[in-house]
Amino acid sequence: MGSLFGELEARQAAVRARVEDLEGQIAALTGLLGTERGRLDRLTVTRETLEELAAEGVAVDAVAPSVQAEPVGGGGVVGVQTVTVWREGMTSADLPPVYRDIVDVVDDAPGPVQAKQVVPRIGLPAQTSKIETTRSKLKRLVERGWLEEETAGLFTVSGHRTENRQTR
Numbered sequence: 001m002g003s004l005f006g007e008l009e010a011r012q013a014a015v016r017a018r019v020e021d022l023e024g025q026i027a028a029l030t031g032l033l034g035t036e037r038g039r040l041d042r043l044t045v046t047r048e049t050l051e052e053l054a055a056e057g058v059a060v061d062a063v064a065p066s067v068q069a070e071p072v073g074g075g076g077v078v079g080v081q082t083v084t085v086w087r088e089g090m091t092s093a094d095l096p097p098v099y100r101d102i103v104d105v106v107d108d109a110p111g112p113v114q115a116k117q118v119v120p121r122i123g124l125p126a127q128t129s130k131i132e133t134t135r136s137k138l139k140r141l142v143e144r145g146w147l148e149e150e151t152a153g154l155f156t157v158s159g160h161r162t163e164n165r166q167t168r
Helices: 002-055 097-108 115-121 129-145 159-166
Strands: 147-153 154-157
Touching: 097 115, 097 129, 097 147, 115 129, 129 147, 129 154, 129 159
Parallel strands: none
Antiparallel strands: 147 154
């Protein structure tokens, strides 16, 4: 009987590990889905605004964007935080405060970190919504070259930033 229980425990542990992995993937996809929904909403509102302006006779094709291609810092609009693409010589001080805190936590970590490890270190409660928001910020920092995602959900300092810090 002992070997039967041992086999059941081993199978249970294997399935538990797969469930946790799948839950992590679902959480990552949920964060990404939220980010993309937000982008879609912004694009929809922009399109509707342009259609309204065109209907009023405003030449929308002649409107030049007044925003820099690669904004630095927190931007000028309240509630919007722009994250610039990393370039040589930049430091976390070039980021909006919450992104700066995230990058600093990842920089100080001895190895790869997950969003759920970052959340308490930046002063947020360990709630699912805060973890997902932080995960989407981590992904944004990966897209902009500040961090790397070695495997799904594990974030580290990007290689080029590490090299840049060591040459100083």
